[in-house]
Each structure stands twice: as structure tokens, then as C-alpha cells.
Amino acid sequence: MAAAQAVSSGRRHFRSLEFTLGILFAGGMSLAVLLSPFLFPDGGESMDLMARLVPPFQKAAHILGTDPLGRDMLARVVVGGKISLTVGLLSMLGAMTIGTLVGLAAGYYRGIAEILLMRFADIQLALPFILVAIMFLAILGTGVDKVIFFMIVAQWVQYARLVRGSVLALREREFIQSARAIGVGNGRIIFTHILPNVLGPIVILMTLNVANNILLESSLTFIGLGVDPLIPSWGGMLADGRTYLQTAWWVSVFPGLAIMFTVLGLNLLGDWLRDLLDPTGQTGK
């Protein structure tokens, strides 16, 4: 028993390291973004054409340098996080909720509903993302809400497929049979026995999904279907900076780093969450 305790306290320590770093990266970034109206009241929009493309760490006023229009990079990275994080997180949460519920229902109840839902999902997966995006946003118009809505529609399928697959394997497991034998109802089986056991893969997909969504938003913006290109976002800045990669690396590197640290932080938090949810500490080890 003493040995077992040693393991679990050792694990807890490791968990807290993941948690600390995760909060530091993802939480710090979110906090800065939330406070951006106070930190940078100009919204990173004020131009200084005399100070175009100032390299970083040269002027106290522009710690991270300036972009081709002389706008402060630090301000733009922080302000740009607003769109990126909103789109990334909200569309992930929406897709996750819908996809998980559909996956649970399809995998557990099977039958005609499963066939219809899953064939529909297959069709959707077969259509090229950008093509659908063009059609969809051309009809709906552009804007943050529409982009989020579109991404939910485009991505719930991933969750539905993943969850359904896990549920199919789980529903035949003996502890589910044994819950049924005891007289536990369907709803309770789904939410107290099946859902906790599929959370691990869902959490992993969630963290990957946020990163993907941030980049997708930028590609939509790039082809003019996303958010208003004048509003700064990480993806947009990354795309803008490409032309200057040879001469002014900082224009694209800093938004890139912002995405990287946010995603890294979210991944660490995801790992921590997954371990926390799994009392055996077996998954992913």
C-alpha cells in the first residue's frame, strides 16, 4: 500500500507540473487578451509610418517591433488573440458538445438513427472543407458568429465518429452489461458509465481541435471569407507576415509563437485533465 501511495503522490506532482505550465501559457494568454482593452486602448490600430518594420528589442515603445504599417506588434498580438481564441474555443466547444451527444446516441442505441447519422457524417467528411466554406459563407455572409457557426457544422463530425467508435467498444464491455443487469436505466448508463470512459480521447481531440481552428480561421480570413481582415487575428497576421519573412521575421514569428504557446498550454491542460479523470492513471502512459 505504501508503494501504491508513493506512485500516486508522484503522479500528482507531475500532474501539478503540467497544470502549472498549462495555466501559465494558456491562462496567461487568455488573461492578456481579456485585459487588452485596458492595456492597449487603441486596439493595435495606431500606425506610425515613420517607424515601419522596427526590429524587436530596439525601441522601448515597440518591444516586439512593428509591422509594415508601423503598428506595434505586442499590441497586435495581444489584441489579435481575441478573435483567435474566441473562434478557436467557442467553435471547439460547440462541435464537441454536439458531436459527443450524437456519437453517444448513435453508438449506444444503434439502429436506423446510427446509420443515417453516420452516413451523413461520411458525406460531410468527403466534401472539401474550403469548397463548402465558400458556398456556406457566401450565402450566410461573413462575421465572427458565422465563422464559428460554420466551424461547428464542419467539425462536429470528428467528435461524433470518435465517440461513436469508443461507445461501440464500451457498450459490450462487462461493466456496462453488469450495470444493465443491476437495472440501471439507459440515460444513467450513458452519462455515468459511458461518458466518463470516453472523455480521454475527447479531451485529446479538443486540444488538437483548438489549434486547428485558430489556423482555419486564418485561412478563411485569407480567402476573404472569415472575419473582417482589418481586425487583427493571429492567423491573419501570420498570413500577412509571409511576404516579409526574408526581411522582417518578427512580423510572422510572434503571432506564430502566440499560437504555439496557447496550444501547448491547452495540450498540457488537456493531459492534466485526462489524468485527473482517469483514476487508474493508465491511459496514454
Add this chain to the structure above:
Amino acid sequence: MSEHTAKIGSANEPLLSVRSLSVEFRTDQGAFRAVKDVSFDVQPGKTLAVVGESGSGKSVTSLAIMRLTDYTGGRIAGGEVLFRPKGGEAIDLVKASDDTLRGIRGKDIAMIFQEPMTSLNPVFTIGNQIGETLALHEGLNTRDSRLRAKELLQKVRLPDADKLLDRYPHQLSGGMRQRVMIAMALACNPKLLIADEPTTALDVTIQAQILNIIRDLQQEMGTAVIFITHDMGVVAEMADDVVVMWKGDKVEQAPVREIFAAPKHPYTRALLSAVPRLGSLKGQPLPKRSPVMVMDGGEPRQVGETHVQNTANYTKPILQVDKLTTRFDVGKTFFGRVTHRVHAVEEVSFDIYPGETLALVGESGSGKSTIGRTLQQLIEPTGGTVRFDGRDMNAMSHGERRRLRQQIQYIFQDPFASLDPRHTVGYSIAEPIVVHGLIKDRKAIDKRVQELLEQVGLQPQHAKRYPHEFSGGQRQRVCIARALASDPKLIIADESVSALDVSIQAQIVNLLMELQERRGLSYLFITHDMAVVEKISHRVAVMYLGQIVEIGTRQAVFENPQHSYTRKLLSAVPIADPQRERAKTRIEGEIPSPVRPVGKEPAIHRMHEVEPGHWVALEADTMRGAA
């Protein structure tokens, strides 16, 4: 054991000498020593049985001999393994180069594993897989190796060897696959065969066949065998010498008769006292609890008492099953028409009385588990009626059927798989109480859970732990506590003690019997293990291909078996007594498949009563049904 005369090497020169072997595994908490300083010799042509319970290090020892522990994260921490092939110098396998080892593995030392399904590659034919070994070690060309493979399959008594060569593993039954494994192991006439629980996953009649084949081939080819097993019955049937392992140590080594007649180490004595012996209740009408020796620290301690289980009350049955039939559709045409059905259960009828244990015995595919699952409403029956407490299940409302799940509880075979790993055991035990709304108050539920844990021999504070923190036996106790939580009248125990070590098994059987006495429970005890059946049951029903072929009191069925299948089943059980003669009547034949094309229904056996309450199917009907 004059039949096992040594044919190769001289009698005083062991074929394999294991000297002070230690094996370590790296874990998070440092090195774990799974095998500690173990030494033994294997004489040419003889069988050495290595016995022990799970975690004793017996399998690790066998892997370490071939140095296969290198591939499973283990490290040989010390000692030597001296192998003396015929006419050669002794090779220390611990120090030998990888090339030398590769030459020895499969050629001089061969191995058979427990699970024949996973040891064969599913994408190659049987012929290809045997041929591979032959090509590798003997350098045979395709045609010669095919001929040789055919010979080998005939040696392990597989019929139709020619056709079998072109089949894939999934097309064979478990017993046939294990025979193919043996054929492959023997392909190069090895000097030493290591068999790691080769029959544990098989049915008893198939097990008897495989043991026979191994014994015959050993005599014919003079192969030495290291037989790893937990089953003392198999040891008594097979071994010349026995090594007993406990927690990584060798605690005793002796010739087989001595081990059984005069065990020296307390652990060996405890182990042997726990082994159920078929025939031990001869002449006694009722099942009986008997004390078990358990190891407490390093000392054996006696638990339990002798008690005759006179709990059954034969006035009014609690459960009446009448002509229950359950079939599954398999195989459909493109248009969704069913072409084949599994006839899992065909018109089975029996009663269970309060306080009684009815054992349902049979081999895989006999439909015994399907009956249990149908009674628990996990599967819909195709026909027949089930009455619980006099009321017809078909006529029950939805709510009543749900309440039935409170009165009938189910204990599954695998105690690890049947507990949700994400919830504490306290949560799992409380679940039936919550679901059926038996107790509303949170505190009262917690108290009830603690009482239940104490009743099954666990601590109240265990409620806060997760399933993975318990050993297999403790987990099965948790499952029993969970089954008791809703205060049921009937418990269906589906192979509930089959996966447990014998000493744990004996304790759980005693616990079930004690609970039966205290609460007047009825059990439907589903199992393939005849020795356990003898210990626990009042009445026995023998199932074959979805139908009952014999039913009666335990004494009647065991002491006066009438149906040929019952007799075959009883004679196949390995008896933990090396004094008995070994060469028994040879058992042949596979268990036929219960899958039938639509329209070809199996014939229903006619039963006749040979003595009061002892019914037997007409032999002629059974033969016709199996055809």
C-alpha cells in the same frame, strides 16, 4: 514413472540446469524482482511442472529460460541457465549471443502459449506458418516443408491434414488451434518443450485430448517438458517432478507423488488444501462447506468451518423456466434475409427452489451463459416462459420487469471487467440501491455499503478505493457485495470463480455458501468446472448444444451419470491425485457448432426419468441432434 524412460543424454546429466536465476522488471518504484534465486534441473525426456498462483513468477521463469524476458522489459539479474543439447557442450543461455539464441529458440527449445488464437498469425494459412519454422531451421524447400507439415498435423491427430494446411487460424476451433501450435513447436524435434498454461483456455474434454497428445508425443520423441500451470489436477496427470513457486521464490521441489502425499512447505499444503477434488463428496447428499488454509504472512491459517448446506426449501420454486429458447441471427444475404441462426438455447426447462444452488454445466457453446443472460433480461428470448415467484415474465409490465432486476442479480466471470474503472467501489455497490430507490438517505446508503463490504470480508474504508487498487479475489468480493446490495432472491453466478486462483476460489465459494445460508439465497451457478460444481450445488443440469441432457441431484448426476456426455465430461476432469492411473480412455471429437441454416431446426431431446428427480435425454435423440 517407467513410461517416461529417458531416451537421450545420460540419466544423471540434466538437459537444462537453472542456477540461482533472478529476473527483475523496472518499474516506477525501482527494480521489482519477479523471480528470486530459483534453481532447478530438467532431465531429458521428463516432465517438470512449475506450479504457482498468479504473481508467483512461474511464467517469467519460463520466459527467462528462452531469454524472452528481454522483450518484455525484464532483465536477468543473476544466475545461469545451462542448456546441454545432445552431444554438445553446455551453453549458458543467459550469456549466449543473440545469434546463438535464435538458433536454439524453436529448434532445440520450443514453446507453447496459453492463448492459441493470439499466438497464430491470422493472415497466414496453417501450412505457411508451420512451413516457416521448417524453412528457417531445417532449410526445407516449399514442397518438402508442406509434406513435413502434413505429417506433423497427423501426429497431433488432426483429421484431414491436407485440407487444414490451406485454412486460416480463424477457421479452426480453439482445441484445433492449440494442436497446430503443438505441431509447430514440435516441427524441429526440440529437446525441450516449454508449455505455459497450454490448456487453461480450453474446454475440459479438449484439455484432456491435448494433454494426451503432449504425453504421447513426449514418449515418442523423448522430449523434455517444462509444464507451467496453476492447475494441480493437470500437474498430477502430467508431471514427473514438481517445482512450487510462491511470490518469486521456489518454495518446494519434489517428485510428483511426494508433493501430493507429503507436502513440506506450508504454502504447498495451503495450495493443496484449496484444490477442489472431484469425488470428495461421494456418498453425501448435500453440498458442504469446508475450511480453507490461507497464507497469513508466512504462516498458514485455517479459515471457515465445516458446515452442511441444508438450505434448500423444496415447497414452491422461486424460478420456473419452461421451454426457454434463445436464438441469434447470423449470416444474412445481400437483401437482409437471415440464412443461419445460432441455436444457443433450445426448449430448456428447469426450476430453482429457494435456498438452492442449481449448477448449469457444459462446455463452450453449450448455451449455459445465454440462459443466464436471458434470465437477467440482457438478451430477449425467442420463445418459452419464465416465471419468477409464480408470475410470468412475459406478462409483466415495464416497471415490473425493472423490479425483477432487483430480485435477480448477476455476477460476471471477470471481476475486473465488470466494475467501472472510473468509479469507486463504494459508488458501484451503492448503484443498485440508488437505481431501485431502496434507500433515499445518502448517509444511510453509505452505511449500507459499509455493511455489505464487511459481509463479504472487506473493510468499510475500502469503499473509497477504485477497482484497480484491489486484487482479483477482492474485486470478486466487491462484485458479490454489489449483487447483494439490492437484496435479491436469486443470484446468477456466471463462471464467477473460474478466473480466480484456487485458494481465492475456495474462499469465494465458501463465502457464497455462507451468504446462501444467512440470506436464503438461490444460486444459478454457471460453470464448466465440475469439481467446483460438486462442492457448491444441490442439483446439477448438464448442457450440450443448447439443451439439457441430464438433470438431477448432484449426488445422482455425479455418482450415477446416465448420459454418455455427462460421463465424458466427468472423465475428462484432471484429478489432483498422482496415485491414479494415467492412461485413461481416450476422448475424441470436437464440440459441434450450434450454428444451423434456417429451416434446419435441431431435434428436441425426449427426457425420461431414471430415478425420482433424475432426468436423462434419450441417447438416440442427442446423437441425432448433434448430427
